[in-house]
Amino acid sequence: MSSSSTPLRPQNFQSPATHPALHLRDARDAHIVFEAVRLKILPLITRRITAIEREQVVSGNVFVWEEAEHKQGGLERWTDGRRWSQSRMRGDYLFYEEKIETTPEEKEAKAARRARKTLDPFSYQPTPTRRQDRPSKLDGLTKQTYSTHVHVSNTEPPRKWHIVAYFSVYPALPLCAHLL
Numbered sequence: 001m002s003s004s005s006t007p008l009r010p011q012n013f014q015s016p017a018t019h020p021a022l023h024l025r026d027a028r029d030a031h032i033v034f035e036a037v038r039l040k041i042l043p044l045i046t047r048r049i050t051a052i053e054r055e056q057v058v059s060g061n062v063f064v065w066e067e068a069e070h071k072q073g074g075l076e077r078w079t080d081g082r083r084w085s086q087s088r089m090r091g092d093y094l095f096y097e098e099k100i101e102t103t104p105e106e107k108e109a110k111a112a113r114r115a116r117k118t119l120d121p122f123s124y125q126p127t128p129t130r131r132q133d134r135p136s137k138l139d140g141l142t143k144q145t146y147s148t149h150v151h152v153s154n155t156e157p158p159r160k161w162h163i164v165a166y167f168s169v170y171p172a173l174p175l176c177a178h179l180l
Helices: 027-038 051-055 104-119 175-179
Strands: 062-066 088-090 093-097 142-150 159-167
Touching: 027 062, 027 142, 027 159
Parallel strands: none
Antiparallel strands: 062 159, 088 093, 093 142, 142 159
16 A cells, blocks of 8 residues: 655645555555544545535545445435446456546436436337447546455444445656656
8 A cells, every 4th residue: 555645635634545655556555544534534425525525636645435225324326426337346346437527418318218218208209329438538537446354343244335445547757747
């Protein structure tokens, strides 16, 4: 696990992340972060991040959250307001590439299809074509996820915790740029 240097991050940036600047290499790194959260050294994310916080998600942000059943408090799933590719398994993690956003025209066409279906649910619907994957965002993030069951105490059943880490490969700064 390595801590990222983020010289371009504003000084007053307040990240809602469990940790604002880590790179996770393998499951061992994830378990170290989980243990730090279990020991309350790092915070567990207990609410959805706000729209403003979503806009501030940057490379290096790591979030640990607990999965909760419907209406039991906590989070049912992680949402960050971005479009992602289908998952790809690499090692212990699932990875997702950020995709370009839907255009207003695409959103309108989808809403019109949904409205037609609502008005006449038995109308002829053409056989859906195979979903075409959207292009990756040129300067987009990669999302890395991992899940495990954590024993927070001997008297409670294990809880399902997830880690979500974001990183970017663009723009890659040369090593010497970090020394300046």
